Amino acid sequence: MKQSFLFGKTRVEDPKDETSINAKLLMRAGFVDKLAAGIYSYLPLGLRVLYKIQNIVREEMNAIGGQELLLPALHPRASWEQTGRWNEDVMFKTQGHGGQDYGLGWTHEEIITPLVARFVSSHKDLPLALYQMQTKFRNEPRAKSGILRGREFNMKDLYSFHRDTHDLDAFYERALQAYSRVFERCGIPALVVEASGGSFSKYSHEFQMPTDSGEDIVYSCSACGRHQNKEIVEGNACPSCGGDRQELKAIEVGNIFKLGTRFSEPCGLRYADEQGKEQPVIMGCYGIGPSRVMGSVVEASHDTKGIIWPETVAPFKVHIVALGSSEAVISTAGALYTALHESAVDVLYDDRDMSAGAKFADSDLIGIPYRVVVSERTLKQGSVELKKRRSDETILVDVGELVRTLSK
Ligand code: ATP
Ligand code: MG
Numbered sequence: 001m002k003q004s005f006l007f008g009k010t011r012v013e014d015p016k017d018e019t020s021i022n023a024k025l026l027m028r029a030g031f032v033d034k035l036a037a038g039i040y041s042y043l044p045l046g047l048r049v050l051y052k053i054q055n056i057v058r059e060e061m062n063a064i065g066g067q068e069l070l071l072p073a074l075h076p077r078a079s080w081e082q083t084g085r086w087n088e089d090v091m092f093k094t095q096g097h098g099g100q101d102y103g104l105g106w107t108h109e110e111i112i113t114p115l116v117a118r119f120v121s122s123h124k125d126l127p128l129a130l131y132q133m134q135t136k137f138r139n140e141p142r143a144k145s146g147i148l149r150g151r152e153f154n155m156k157d158l159y160s161f162h163r164d165t166h167d168l169d170a171f172y173e174r175a176l177q178a179y180s181r182v183f184e185r186c187g188i189p190a191l192v193v194e195a196s197g198g199s200f201s202k203y204s205h206e207f208q209m210p211t212d213s214g215e216d217i218v219y220s221c222s223a224c225g226r227h228q229n230k231e232i233v234e235g236n237a238c239p240s241c242g243g244d245r246q247e248l249k250a251i252e253v254g255n256i257f258k259l260g261t262r263f264s265e266p267c268g269l270r271y272a273d274e275q276g277k278e279q280p281v282i283m284g285c286y287g288i289g290p291s292r293v294m295g296s297v298v299e300a301s302h303d304t305k306g307i308i309w310p311e312t313v314a315p316f317k318v319h320i321v322a323l324g325s326s327e328a329v330i331s332t333a334g335a336l337y338t339a340l341h342e343s344a345v346d347v348l349y350d351d352r353d354m355s356a357g358a359k360f361a362d363s364d365l366i367g368i369p370y371r372v373v374v375s376e377r378t379l380k381q382g383s384v385e386l387k388k389r390r391s392d393e394t395i396l397v398d399v400g401e402l403v404r405t406l407s408k
Pocket of ligand 1: 154252254255292293
């Protein structure tokens with residue numbers, strides 16, 4: 001894409017009412033815009049990152065047998081009354097013209113369980129894993145962490161359905177591995193942390209990225225590698241090895257739960273076993289916030305000049321920066337842009353009429369992994385400059401070699 005065409009502009013000043021690093025950098029660089037506390041628009045650059053993260057999540061969910069669907073966000077009150085959760089403070093509520101009550105979805109057990117009950121009746125229909133990527137609404141009391149804590153945010157929620165706990169346990173383990181792969185691919189160093197299990201099992205598992213901007217506290221044992229959320233910690237010693245534990249601040253990027261029959265019982269989700277006997281379906285649920293992941297990447301990967309995107313989630317792989325407006329520069333930059341594009345390399349081309357300093361500042365702020373500088377000076381030797389956002393080193397690459405170097 002040509003930068004002169006791109007919607008959204010960079011800003012030099014930090015937004016006044018944001019304190020978090022992710023919000024400051026993402027807003028200054030033109031990835032998101034704030035409408036109100038916890039409510040953000042995703043501009044074209046930001047949406048590209050969100051889609052990259054979602055696609056990584058999608059690939060990993062499909063790989064463990066997940067099927068994607070899309071559930072409604074607007075829920076009639078009756079759906080929530082069947083499980084007794086209509087009055088949870090987290091739900092935004094609204095009314096229809098006839099006075100009917102609706103809630104905006106903050107999670108979807110109440111919707112998916114009755115849906116599955118309409119299609120599943122036999123042990124032959126199980127196991128089953130369904131997921132969606134959707135906007136969730138939560139009436140969060142504190143929304144001061146930029147896109148880490150939205151009142152409206154994107155979530156991938158997967159629900160699994162099993163005939164017994166043994167089958168759930170096996171799937172849960174595969175989901176845990178899939179989650180680890182998601183965070184690794186996104187460049188997020190996430191710890192697997194035991195947290196409160198809610199209604200069914202002793203623990204759930206959270207994926208926590210240690211960072212000072214985190215709102216959670218994790219007790220981490222470096223001796224044996226067991227990590228626990230502070231909410232379930234009893235005493236300072238590690239329950240596995242007795243070793244001392246370190247207290248870390250962290251961001252929860254994912255959470256997986258064994259639900260058992262908490263939702264299948266009230267929603268009437270049952271199946272007939274081999275003997276024809278009715279049994280409740282055993283469930284698990286697995287959440288990741290792609291928008292929170294995006295904010296976490298920024299918290300983990302930036303410097304004083306701006307964002308440093310890992311290649312896997314970057315809005316573009318290559319940023320071509322053309323300096324000056326000589327015929328040689330414009331025609332070379334244009335030809336490289338076309339050639340990279342044709343080799344399926346995502347490229348942003350800064351074709352704007354601006355000073356070198358301003359272009360470099362924008363390029364560092366936006367944080368695309370590879371920068372190609374096309375200037376008179378190096379074109380005299382038939383080359384362009386190639387620099388990684390992550391390092392200070394610049395190398396000269398023959399114009400004719402660039403596409404091959406970058407499409408590797
Ligand atoms: P928290 O404790 O941070 O409020 P939670 O435990 O309520 O989160 P879950 O219900 O476990 O969140 O949601 C699954 C995932 O959705 C979380 O791990 C996180 O990645 C994401 N998520 C939850 N709440 C938000 C939010 N307000 N904004 C952005 N992402 C969120
Ligand atoms: Mg959670």
